[in-house]
Amino acid sequence: MPHPIPASPVWLFDLDNTLHDASHAIFPAISANMNTYIARVLDDGVTPVTRAQVDAARLGYWKKYGATLLGMMRHHGVIAADFLRETHQLHDLRAMMRAETGLGRLLQRLPGKKILLTNAPRAYSTHVMRHLNLGRHFAHHIAIEQMQVHGRLRPKPSKLMLARLLRRHGVAARDCILVEDTLANLKSAKQLGLRTVWVTQYLRRSHPGAPVPARPRMLISPHYVDVKVKSVRQLPKRLQRLCPST
The missing domain is CATH 3.40.50.1000 (HAD superfamily/HAD-like)
Incomplete structure (x- = not known):
């Protein structure tokens, strides 16, 4: 009881x-920022990074760890403050809010x-x-x-x-x-x-x-x-x- x-x-x-x-505008913008950030981290300077690779990292780490950030930290040595700052750069937050x-x-x-x-x-x-x-x-x-x-x-x-x-x-x-x-x-x-x-x-x-x-x-x-x-x-x-x- x-x-x-x-x-x-x-x-x-x-x-x-x-x-x-x-979901209206903020999450799509953050996801786009995440894609840009992840693509830069995965880029080895030789083979172009595909959208499928970026999506696999973003979604896979989110499903496994509950947050994409944790996977990026664990597997790619990403600094949390850097990831959070860059992925949450939203130029007109007030206009995006509902x-x-x-x-x-x-x-x-x-x-x-x-x-x-x-x-x-x-x-x-x-x-x-x-x-x-x-x-x-x-x-x-x-x-x-x-x-x-x-x-x-x-x-x-x-x-x-x-x-x-x-x-x-x-x-x-x-x-x-x-x-x-x-x-x-x-x-x-x-x-x-x-x-x-x-x-x-x-x-x-x-x-x-x-x-x-x-x-x-x-x-x-x-x-x-x-x-x-x-x-x-x-x-x-x-x-x-x-x-x-x-």
Whole structure:
């Protein structure tokens, strides 16, 4: 029997395709930047790098490690800061963004502390949050650079990283709710005992490294998803299921 979550849980919110529509223009642009970067890394100066080779690296590392960056670091000696800076160079971010209105009011209606937990780099996620005007609603902003365990980068879906985050903030897993669009991240969180919310409306492309389309068949909720919502705006209506004591 799961323990009820208190009236003031800790919410862990993903950013891209959860709080805004990154699939509209941002993810395609980041994917193009990734392709350019990967092609440059794979280029041996003799044999031209093919699109198939680039796609195999981008998608293969994303599937194997949960992030293309980790594969590029492990197999090609890429420096994380360099990869993140170059792949997230977006010249007109504001024009590329699409988001629902009223997200600030929504976050105010949710009881408890909110933490932004994103596999995106700090500079990019800070700019997105500024354009969304949501920064003041979050007690902490944890970007991929901060997801270190024993000196190694461990972004979502790392259970080691999540467990360390909970210890650092002094919160039990049963008191946390992860709100995400990526099923792999929800699965690892559920295995640690967190409650999980799956946001589905932006799943045309779930990650810059993912193929298109990346939409799960019929959007059937796996057993590790406690609540499925189309939009985070539906969260207040689902509070009773997520927070029985409210």
